[in-house]
Amino acid sequence: MFRKPLMALTGLSLLLAISPVRAGEPDMAALTQEGKEVMMGFGTALKAELVKAMKEGGPTKAIPVCNVEAPKLAKMASDKSGWAVGRSSHKLRNSKNTPDPFTRAAIDDFLAREAAGEKADKMIKTAIVEEGGQKVFRLVKAIPTAKPCLNCHGGAGVKPKVVEALAKLYPDDAARGFSEGQMRGVFTLSKVLK
Numbered sequence: 772m773f774r775k776p777l778m779a780l781t782g783l784s785l786l787l788a789i790s791p792v793r794a795g796e797p798d799m800a801a802l803t804q805e806g807k808e809v810m811m812g813f814g815t816a817l818k819a820e821l822v823k824a825m826k827e828g829g830p831t832k833a834i835p836v837c838n839v840e841a842p843k844l845a846k847m848a849s850d851k852s853g854w855a856v857g858r859s860s861h862k863l864r865n866s867k868n869t870p871d872p873f874t875r876a877a878i879d880d881f882l883a884r885e886a887a888g889e890k891a892d893k894m895i896k897t898a899i900v901e902e903g904g905q906k907v908f909r910l911v912k913a914i915p916t917a918k919p920c921l922n923c924h925g926g927a928g929v930k931p932k933v934v935e936a937l938a939k940l941y942p943d944d945a946a947r948g949f950s951e952g953q954m955r956g957v958f959t960l961s962k963v964l965k
């Protein structure tokens with residue numbers, strides 16, 4: 772009769788004892804999960820727009836998706852979730868996407884690991900940092916180059932029309948010459964903790 776509740780209680784206290792989250796401390800696993808969901812929402816919406824535009828008119832038609840829609844979709848994802856959402860890279864196309872020091876350090880770490888043979892697709896860095904007197908949860912995730920990305924971020928295979936259109940919009944474009952699987956850049960997200 773008394774055994775079961777007692778066992779349940781023991782189980783519960785055990786669970787509490789081994790749980791890494793203590794009262795008042797942010798739950799890193801939950802924050803990482805939340806961040807991943809916001810990131811995937813943005814990433815999926817962006818990819819859908821890109822694929823649709825490429826089907827309709829090829830890469831030249833799809834450039835505005837990255838140019839105009841990507842920042843809009845990032846802002847929408849931010850407004851909806853309360854997270855700051857963006858993209859960045861070590862080889863930038865748009866200088867507006869220049870990494871801040873935290874993102875830059877994550878990118879450098881990912882690049883070193885990639886050079887040592889690790890695949891980019893699973894690389895992620897999370898941390899809680901102090902920014903302007905506030906505690907902020909940061910998440911940076913590597914984005915590997917997929918085949919469709921090569922239309923606008925590849926090397927010699929990029930069509931002359933696309934090269935021309937990109938050169939007009941981005942005279943200082945450094946986001947070329949990638950190969951499939953290589954890290955193209957990162958998603959970078961942050962959330963101010965209360």
Ligand code: HEC
Nearest residue numbers: 830833834837838858859860863864865868920923946956
């Ligand atoms: C139709 C052309 C096109 C395709 C295809 C494309 N991109 Fe881009 N990409 C762009 C443009 C244009 C920008 C600049 C966006 C801006 O002005 O913010 C950009 C910017 C980026 C950035 C932000 C960093 C920077 O350099 O400014 C990342 C990361 C990125 N692309 C990754 C990808 C990935 C990954 C894929 C494949 C899933 C992809 N892109 C496919 C045109 C393209």
